[in-house]
Amino acid sequence: MRRWYLIGLFVCLLTVPTMAQQVDFCGEVVPMERDFVSFRLMDVIKRNLRYQGYLPALRSKAEMYFPVIEPILQQYQVPLDFKYLPIVESGLTNATSPVGAQGVWQIMPGTAAELGLTVAGNYDERNHLIKATHAACRLIRMLHDQLQSWTLAAAAYNCGAGNISKNIRRQGSRDYYQLMLNNETAQYIYKIIAIKQLFESPELYLPGFGYNVFAKRDSKGSVFANPQTPPPGNIQDFNTIRINIGKKALPKQSSTVYTARLQTNAAFRDGELVSIHMLDNMQANGVYVGRNASLSGKGWIVSNRVYVDLGFGSAVVLCATDGKKGVPLDLLKTGGEVRLLSTDSHISTSLMNTRNGNVLADFSSSWSSSSSFK
Known part of the structure; x- marks a missing residue:
């Protein structure tokens, strides 16, 4: 019963205008009309919601770090959505990965040297938030200049521009959401977007909130917070779906x-x-x-x-x-x-x-x- 309830919640996402309510990353629209994209994103969000007790502490930490990170992103004309990248990379801690990446931005030693950071003995500028953020922004700008997409630049931050370019050539697509990538990179953008959604629109994932993503609407657009009944049969695995829809620019809304x-x-x-x-x-x-x-x-x-x-x-x-x-x-x-x-x-x-x-x-x-x- 619980399995069908969760599936019902996911199915609601596909039919609710609020979620076609333009989920985007860096102004590039996430194609939620594709079943495998919406299901994968909701799966990542659901897994994060299991740790809701940790989210308040993470938000408090972000309130200290974001005022430092945001002006530097703006200085390099890097979209502010990239402030969520170090949450996925390190949880905003000076962590050390098994392969040697270090700091909030998880920069590798060789990359750090190329970006002008000092890594010597007990002194490691990858652990200096301001210097490391400047370096990360220089890298992100280079990746964007090469790939001409902020989404692809973020994916390349995870696996390297060479790997992304190779997959683009082999598969004949520049659409991140259609590319077949290694498992970590295939989930990477979804994790960033999930954190962004939970930070910026947490009310959309509160079961009692009137216009959450699980709510359904009548023909006049009024909202009822009742999950829809799941359809019979199995839901197609999102990894098997290939839909040829290109990247869309997010339309500007006046506020x-x-x-x-x-x-x-x-x-x-x-x-x-x-x-x-x-x-x-x-x-x-x-x-x-x-x-x-x-x-x-x-x-x-x-x-x-x-x-x-x-x-x-x-x-x-x-x-x-x-x-x-x-x-x-x-x-x-x-x-x-x-x-x-x-x-x-x-x-x-x-x-x-x-x-x-x-x-x-x-x-x-x-x-x-x-x-x-x-």
Whole structure:
């Protein structure tokens, strides 16, 4: 019975618009319409969810490391999704692999020398977060310049550009999700994307959350958090499927930010209602919400932040003023200003008199680097 329940959850992923809700890596769309891709990604995510007790500690560690890593990625014009690569490589520790890779970025000794890092005796710059991140960015840029794809560059970080190029020539495809690679590299991008999903959209994997990936929709798009009944018969092994679909560029979505005030709930518990008082006019999913109106939705705690389903699906996301999804649990004790990030493609700005209808670019916070990481 449990086996069929899990399969049912996986099958739901293929039919829900929220997951066609554009899973991407570095702006390159993950082809979730292919059965073997969606099943493999969900399998990796499911395995990570078994260790949910470890995820809060990993997120706390990332909060220290990411402010150092992100500005360096930006300096080299490397997409910020690469900040998740060292989590897969080392769990953000100065680990030593059996083959000699070292540090958060798991750089091999020979590669370190080529990238200008000093590896001598007791002094190893692969363990210096800032220097190693600069070196990793130089390597990633070189891999991208050679392969012309961030996804392939990440795969090459794992197994080498030569191996990726050889497989491209032999198999006649530049699509990572179609290439037949060694087992480690074949799962590598999926692991990075799984970490990204669990970090950036944890609410999508909470069973009680209204628009999670396991929810089904009716013809009008309303959401019911009930897994679908699995179909009869066996599901085809994703390793045997070959679909010739090329890489797609992620379409850009305009984002609008609205302001609201969070109402207090000092004793908040999972599944309780979270209420906000609108300070702007907002229109999303064809619904107009006026200034001074109140909205409520169930909230769920993930690593001391509360993720709230306000009933707009993924088109409207409640954020704190720091621009991060969800609101700090402590803010529910005091109340305060919050933001609603809308990516609804049908927003009509001419109908609204918003006070804070600025674009997402103005909503991002600046990162500060630190030299305390060795």
